[in-house]
Amino acid sequence: MENSPALLTIILFLAISLFVVPFASPSPQSSLSKGSSLSVEEDSDILVSPDKSFTFGFHNISNNAYSLSIWFSNSVNKTIAWTAKRDVLVNGLGSRVTFRKDGALVLTDVYGTVVWNTNTSSSQADQAQLLDTGNLVIKDPQGNVLWQSFDLPTDTLLPTQPITKNKKLVSNMAGGSVSSGYYSFYFDNDNVMKLIYDGPQVSSIYWPNPDYNIWQNGRYNYNSSRYGVLDESGTFQSSDRLSFSASDMGAAIKRRLTLDYDGNLRLYSLNNSTGLWSVSWEALPKLCDVHGLCGRNGICVYNHTQKPMCACPFAFKVSNLSDWSEGCKPKFNISCEDSQQLRFVELKKTDFWGFDLNHTSSVPLNACKAFCQKDCSCVAISYKMGSGDCYTKSALFNGRTVPDFPGSVHLKLPLNFDTSGFYVLQGHEPICNATRATAATPTYAANTGSRIKWTYFFGFISAFGVIEIFFIVFGWWFVSKRGTKPTLMEEGYKLIASQFRRFTYKELKKATGNFKNKLARGGSRAVYKGVLEDERAVAVEKLDDIISAKDFWAEVGVIARINHMNLARIWGFCCERSHRFLVSEFMENGSLDNHLFVSDHSSANLLGWKERFHIAVGVAKGLAYLHHECLEWVIHCDVKPENILLDSDFEPKITDFGLAKLADRRRAHSKISKVRGSRGYMAPEWALNLPITAKVDVYSYGVVLLELLMGSRASDWKKMDGDDEEEEAELELLGLVRMLKVKLGGAEDSWIDDLADTRLAGQFNHRQAAVMVEMAISCLEEDRSKRPNMDTVAEILNGHYEEPYCHGDHSYSTTNLE
Numbered sequence: 001m002e003n004s005p006a007l008l009t010i011i012l013f014l015a016i017s018l019f020v021v022p023f024a025s026p027s028p029q030s031s032l033s034k035g036s037s038l039s040v041e042e043d044s045d046i047l048v049s050p051d052k053s054f055t056f057g058f059h060n061i062s063n064n065a066y067s068l069s070i071w072f073s074n075s076v077n078k079t080i081a082w083t084a085k086r087d088v089l090v091n092g093l094g095s096r097v098t099f100r101k102d103g104a105l106v107l108t109d110v111y112g113t114v115v116w117n118t119n120t121s122s123s124q125a126d127q128a129q130l131l132d133t134g135n136l137v138i139k140d141p142q143g144n145v146l147w148q149s150f151d152l153p154t155d156t157l158l159p160t161q162p163i164t165k166n167k168k169l170v171s172n173m174a175g176g177s178v179s180s181g182y183y184s185f186y187f188d189n190d191n192v193m194k195l196i197y198d199g200p201q202v203s204s205i206y207w208p209n210p211d212y213n214i215w216q217n218g219r220y221n222y223n224s225s226r227y228g229v230l231d232e233s234g235t236f237q238s239s240d241r242l243s244f245s246a247s248d249m250g251a252a253i254k255r256r257l258t259l260d261y262d263g264n265l266r267l268y269s270l271n272n273s274t275g276l277w278s279v280s281w282e283a284l285p286k287l288c289d290v291h292g293l294c295g296r297n298g299i300c301v302y303n304h305t306q307k308p309m310c311a312c313p314f315a316f317k318v319s320n321l322s323d324w325s326e327g328c329k330p331k332f333n334i335s336c337e338d339s340q341q342l343r344f345v346e347l348k349k350t351d352f353w354g355f356d357l358n359h360t361s362s363v364p365l366n367a368c369k370a371f372c373q374k375d376c377s378c379v380a381i382s383y384k385m386g387s388g389d390c391y392t393k394s395a396l397f398n399g400r401t402v403p404d405f406p407g408s409v410h411l412k413l414p415l416n417f418d419t420s421g422f423y424v425l426q427g428h429e430p431i432c433n434a435t436r437a438t439a440a441t442p443t444y445a446a447n448t449g450s451r452i453k454w455t456y457f458f459g460f461i462s463a464f465g466v467i468e469i470f471f472i473v474f475g476w477w478f479v480s481k482r483g484t485k486p487t488l489m490e491e492g493y494k495l496i497a498s499q500f501r502r503f504t505y506k507e508l509k510k511a512t513g514n515f516k517n518k519l520a521r522g523g524s525r526a527v528y529k530g531v532l533e534d535e536r537a538v539a540v541e542k543l544d545d546i547i548s549a550k551d552f553w554a555e556v557g558v559i560a561r562i563n564h565m566n567l568a569r570i571w572g573f574c575c576e577r578s579h580r581f582l583v584s585e586f587m588e589n590g591s592l593d594n595h596l597f598v599s600d601h602s603s604a605n606l607l608g609w610k611e612r613f614h615i616a617v618g619v620a621k622g623l624a625y626l627h628h629e630c631l632e633w634v635i636h637c638d639v640k641p642e643n644i645l646l647d648s649d650f651e652p653k654i655t656d657f658g659l660a661k662l663a664d665r666r667r668a669h670s671k672i673s674k675v676r677g678s679r680g681y682m683a684p685e686w687a688l689n690l691p692i693t694a695k696v697d698v699y700s701y702g703v704v705l706l707e708l709l710m711g712s713r714a715s716d717w718k719k720m721d722g723d724d725e726e727e728e729a730e731l732e733l734l735g736l737v738r739m740l741k742v743k744l745g746g747a748e749d750s751w752i753d754d755l756a757d758t759r760l761a762g763q764f765n766h767r768q769a770a771v772m773v774e775m776a777i778s779c780l781e782e783d784r785s786k787r788p789n790m791d792t793v794a795e796i797l798n799g800h801y802e803e804p805y806c807h808g809d810h811s812y813s814t815t816n817l818e
């Protein structure tokens with residue numbers, strides 16, 4: 001048997017693998033014993049319920065923000081059933097949840113700060129376990145439950161999880177956030193379960209139907225036990241005799257009762273083969289019945305596809321297109337003193353709920369109008385034709401237009417109110433004139449989703465704010481405690497601790513010699529040169545006194561974490577009383593405009609071609625880093641030569657993140673409401689009111705590229721004779737781009753010589769110049785979706801270094817630039 005050794009080996013191997021395999025993939029645990037913990041960095045650090053339907057662990061909300069949650073293992077996008085500390089997100093590094101030896105389950109952020117604690121430390125806690133119901137419990141050795149997540153519901157109620165006297169479901173903000181929104185599902189003081197909108201301006205109950213009493217709504221208010229529960233088969237029952245069932249009733253289906261971000265309470269069933277949820281019951285079949293969706297004077301309407309949207313009534317305009325909860329504001333004034341001539345304009349099939357001054361029945365319409373006319377505080381009437389019900393309104397909230405509503409609203413307007421040329425807003429399209437619509441048609445506008453998304457976006461930012469402040473505070477702490485060496489910190493935080501710090505006003509005053517040496521750059525902001533105690537030369541930038549602490553923190557938080565060779569390094573900041581300063585590295589060579597737009601031709605300042613191309617590549621890399629690589633994606637919003645600094649080696653460094661906005665990468669359509677940036681460099685979408693994306697920087701970069709090539713300001717490209725200089729300049733740029741497009745397509749390339757800066761006297765690289773033109777015109781596309789991303793631009797330009805670039809001590813080659 002020659003081959004028996006081989007056979008033996010195979011058999012041995014099989015035998016070993018039989019034993020090894022079960023150990024290779026241990027099934028995830030369902031409980032934590034004392035002293036063990038789950039870490040945010042480890043994907044396998046989770047608890048899974050014995051039947052595998054629920055998972056407990058860290059949930060990635062955005063790139064560096066995590067929540068400690070329980071989710072449905074089987075759902076396509078992790079559907080969160082519970083979150084530990086709802087409005088606080090923890091860091092993606094160093095955070096952990098520990099079942100401490102003393103029996104408390106504790107969530108700690110990086111640096112070990114306690115974020116959340118079950119407070120079970122003095123008891124007999126023995127283990128923390130995730131049950132098949134989705135309940136996380138802490139038990140004593142006898143199996144008694146000492147603490148359970150079922151007692152602290154967030155926006156979701158699971159089968160067998162009771163809702164009682166002091167518990168309520170609170171909706172999330174929209175967009176996958178886990179922070180609390182404005183809607184609640186709870187037992188009211190009258191023992192009846194209700195849905196309430198509790199917003200920043202007003203609050204009101206919208207379910208059960210607020211126009212009916214408890215009996216008419218089929219509820220019962222004499223049972224004060226206040227207890228409700230969804231059973232395994234999908235039926236909910238509560239002590240106020242609210243009862244409803246899932247349309248797919250029966251056991252063995254995973255369900256959840258969730259108060260959604262839009263204010264509707266829905267019962268969902270999970271299809272466990274697809275991982276998708278379907279609605280098997282909802283409290284409000286018509287979403288416009290939810291209060292608070294469209295703000296003051298706003299109206300919720302169904303568009304042709306039955307999608308609920310917000311609109312402003314005739315004679316009102318939207319207050320803030322980015323935030324519908326701010327509603328609509330009137331385009332007219334009504335004064336009470338003089339006997340102003342008034343009239344009423346009807347909004348058919350519309351109602352505003354609440355804020356009634358007076359209710360009168362069986363009155364004719366004219367009498368109803370007369371009540372309102374007499375009463376200065378009355379802004380409108382709601383009138384029902386058949387019954388003659390007349391409601392005078394002191395304010396207009398919770399508006400909706402529904403086809404079957406049996407009444408209408410009559411708005412009180414001045415008689416002389418001009419009805420011509422009013423605006424129609426639709427979605428995010430530019431504002432444009434509509435042909436005269438009938439007064440009864442509300443003007444349509446952005447759908448309700450956009451308001452909700454906004455709220456989410458800001459909730460999200462403030463959550464980050466908390467984290468940022470946290471980092472910075474710890475940054476100083478480590479600096480001020482000289483010698484306390486951070487141990488558990490990741491590279492980036494070390495950097496913050498060692499290099500980024502807070503300066504006192506006194507220190508800066510001393511460094512700058514009482515703010516004597518003001519630098520030329522900076523535009524609206526004053527920048528001073530200074531020398532620190534350790535002899536570092538710094539630029540000290542004074543920020544607007546009126547900048548609020550919150551904005552300041554946001555700004556500092558962003559820049560503290562930015563680190564790239566083509567971005568100006570920020571050493572620290574000062575925030576004392578009304579003083580706000582940023583301290584950054586001092587750049588020997590000042591800003592790009594000083595070198596590019598110098599008027600005298602022999603100037604020693606004049607940039608050579610190699611430097612220009614290198615600056616083009618460097619700026620592209622810096623922007624690519626801002627847009628695509630750093631922790632939170634930043635849109636600069638004000639790319640221009642003044643904001644490009646040059647160090648002693650003419651390495652470009654982008655500065656001024658004052659206008660930087662955090663942008664969440666997943667939401668390509670992050671919106672910025674205020675116009676920012678500088679004339680001549682601003683992308684067309686600013687003027688068109690479109691959502692602002694990183695593509696505005698791409699556009700501005702395109703302008704800078706042409707300026708590098710041509711050595712002159714875009715705004716000087718044509719001598720102006722009209723008054724409207726800006727408009728002319730923009731048209732000129734358009735014309736130039738169009739012309740270059742044609743030329744680039746042609747075979748001839750001598751036009752590049754005409755285009756290039758004459759001061760270069762022909763000393764430039766044609767191939768590089770052509771690539772720059774090509775990049776510039778694609779960056780200057782009107783349609784931002786056609787503009788390339790900054791990383792693409794950087795890559796293409798970087799591929800066109802003709803020869804190793806040498807300047808000063810640095811040397812660069814085509815392959816390795818950094």
Ligand SMILES: *[C@@H]1O[C@H](CO)[C@@H](O)[C@H](O)[C@H]1NC(C)=O
Pocket residue numbers: 060061062063064666
């Ligand atoms: C977290 O989520 C963000 C976007 O949602 C994603 O870019 C990132 O890679 C995720 N991080 C991890 C560690 O999964």
Ligand SMILES: *[C@@H]1O[C@H](CO)[C@@H](O)[C@H](O)[C@H]1NC(C)=O
Pocket residue numbers: 076077276
């Ligand atoms: C899951 O999330 C992705 C990305 O956010 C989204 O595109 C997709 O529609 C979601 N799927 C479901 C079923 O919600």
Ligand SMILES: *[C@@H]1O[C@H](CO)[C@@H](O)[C@H](O)[C@H]1NC(C)=O
Pocket residue numbers: 116117118119
């Ligand atoms: C633990 O106690 C603290 C302080 O009383 C409280 O703020 C916190 O909500 C408690 N934690 C839980 C999970 O109840």
Ligand SMILES: *[C@@H]1O[C@H](CO)[C@@H](O)[C@H](O)[C@H]1NC(C)=O
Pocket residue numbers: 223224225226227237238239
């Ligand atoms: C009150 O409600 C509880 C919980 O639903 C129920 O068990 C109890 O029988 C009710 N009492 C009365 C008097 O209806």
Ligand SMILES: *[C@@H]1O[C@H](CO)[C@@H](O)[C@H](O)[C@H]1NC(C)=O
Pocket residue numbers: 271272273274
């Ligand atoms: C689950 O989804 C699949 C595919 O859509 C469908 O065929 C199936 O009927 C669904 N199951 C249930 C229980 O709804």
Ligand SMILES: *[C@@H]1O[C@H](CO)[C@@H](O)[C@H](O)[C@H]1NC(C)=O
Pocket residue numbers: 252253272273
């Ligand atoms: C769906 O869930 C049931 C009950 O948990 C289970 O028996 C069944 O195997 C699941 N089906 C699939 C496709 O996962």
Ligand SMILES: *[C@@H]1O[C@H](CO)[C@@H](O)[C@H](O)[C@H]1NC(C)=O
Pocket residue numbers: 303304305306307444447
């Ligand atoms: C209705 O809403 C849908 C979904 O947002 C949208 O695609 C459609 O254009 C809207 N229709 C009108 C008339 O606004």
Ligand SMILES: *[C@@H]1O[C@H](CO)[C@@H](O)[C@H](O)[C@H]1NC(C)=O
Pocket residue numbers: 320321322323454458673
């Ligand atoms: C519009 O709403 C956004 C988001 O809530 C807010 O940041 C902004 O300041 C508002 N704009 C105005 C003019 O009130």
Ligand SMILES: *[C@@H]1O[C@H](CO)[C@@H](O)[C@H](O)[C@H]1NC(C)=O
Pocket residue numbers: 330331332333
């Ligand atoms: C209404 O009156 C206020 C103060 O008198 C004024 O500022 C505002 O411009 C007026 N609005 C209109 C639309 O006339």
Ligand SMILES: *[C@@H]1O[C@H](CO)[C@@H](O)[C@H](O)[C@H]1NC(C)=O
Pocket residue numbers: 357358359360371
């Ligand atoms: C309500 O309207 C009636 C007229 O029907 C009037 O008599 C009464 O004074 C009004 N009440 C208030 C509080 O304005």
Ligand SMILES: *[C@@H]1O[C@H](CO)[C@@H](O)[C@H](O)[C@H]1NC(C)=O
Pocket residue numbers: 420421433
């Ligand atoms: C809008 O309508 C008004 C009045 O009808 C008109 O004066 C104005 O020129 C129009 N604007 C545009 C951009 O069409």
